[in-house]
Amino acid sequence: AGWIMTFVALIMTVISVFMPETPGIGYIAVSLALLGNGLLVTCHLNNNHLDGVEESIFLSRKDAKGALDCVPILIVVIVAANLMFNLQYSVFSAQACQMDLRLDSSTFGAKSDQISGGAFQVADTIAVVLFTPVVEWLLTPILRWCYSRHDTTGELSPGTFRVVRTVAGLLVAATAVLMAAAIEIHRRGTPLTGVESNCAAEGVQMSTLSSWAMVVPLATLGVAEALVVPGIYSFAYQQSPPSTRSTLTAFQLFLTGGVSSAYTAALTRAANSAAWFTNDLNAGRMELFYLCCVGFTLAGIPLFLYVNSVYVEKTWDAPVKQKQAEQGGVEEKTGRAKVGKAKGDCAPLPEESRGQSASATQRSGFGVIPAARRDEEQGGDSSSRRQ
Secondary structure (H helix, E strand, O other): OHHHHHHHHHHHHHHHHHOOOOOHHHHHHHHHHHHHHHHHHHHOOOOHHHHHOOOOOOOOHHHHHHHHHOHHHHHHHHHHHHHHHHHHHOHHHHHHHOOEOEOOOOOOOOHHHEOOHHHHHHHHHHHHHHHHHHHHHHHHHHHHHHHHHHOOOOOOOHHHHHHHHHHHHHHHHHHHHHHHHHHHHHHHOOOEEEEEOOOOOOOOEEEOOEHHHHHHHHHHHHHHHHHHHHHHHHHHHHOOOHHHHHHHHHHHHHHHHHHHHHHHHHHHHHHHHOOOOOOOHHHOOHHHHHHHHHHHHHHHHHHHHHHHHHOOOOOOOHHHHHHHHHHHHHHHHHHHHHHHHHHOOOOOOOHHHHHHHHHHEEEEOOEEEEHHHHHHHHHHHHHHHHO
16 A cells, blocks of 8 residues: 555656646645655564565565565655755755846846856755765764774674764755755845846846855755765665665665655645745745755654664675685685695505606606616716726
């Protein structure tokens, strides 16, 4: 039922785009998505109900349970995080379009002298590129060192590291959206420039507040993405069985591009009907829409902490590595046996062969002495003794 409700919510979201005069569709889509995802998270916290299912030739019962065990964490983290990340592609751009976009604000320039409100999204990309190495090479070693000083084991478990990284990323993302809400409140209180915006609705004028102010929340969102996204991708790959990694990665992309976008679209339609998000932001209350999205994300933090505490860490690659190690040991022993046999661990030569060999060659500490030379030396010694 949870899977069906999730797909129905996606369909309802698409329908709401083509029926803007029916705001109730957006509310229905959000309700179905919440109910469907709630059922998926609840039902897949414990997948022991699959123990009675017959084995399949395509997928073992153990692999199926291992893949479904990852579903609750993936749903909670991806939906909670992307409710913040998706805002930069629509709402943040709309907000920037009603700020001063002129390259030279001292002139009463035309639309051609303005930049696009979506151009500031590059700040998010730059922040991701710059901050990801900081997280991996600086913050992560510091975190492991601090943890080792306060824990007797001296090791930071993957589950603990996932909690720290994910919760920090969600809090940073919520902070970025709260920054955007504060900027919107300030923007709405500033006078208009008298110049029409090139990317807002027809006839909407820009405010005197510089659009460069949106760089701050967008860059902060990039920092949050650097914290959350690599960690959740690593979780989906390492904690899923090798036979289901492709499927679980596709499910992760489905959550990122489909389910979370459906939440954002449905909430946006609901905000439009509530007159929070309007064509002219001066007539709406955009900050209330921001606060609503932040509330959903913050509610996901305790839910994530719970599903993560229930989850049992797995090491799917361990049997493979152990098998490879065992095979390597067998090959090493076999190789040693072959080398030993080649060096002389074979049966001794017969007496006749040994005699022939001794008569042909004589070994010394510096090599093999030819038989002719040995006979010559022995002959010389005999004649000297006779004399």
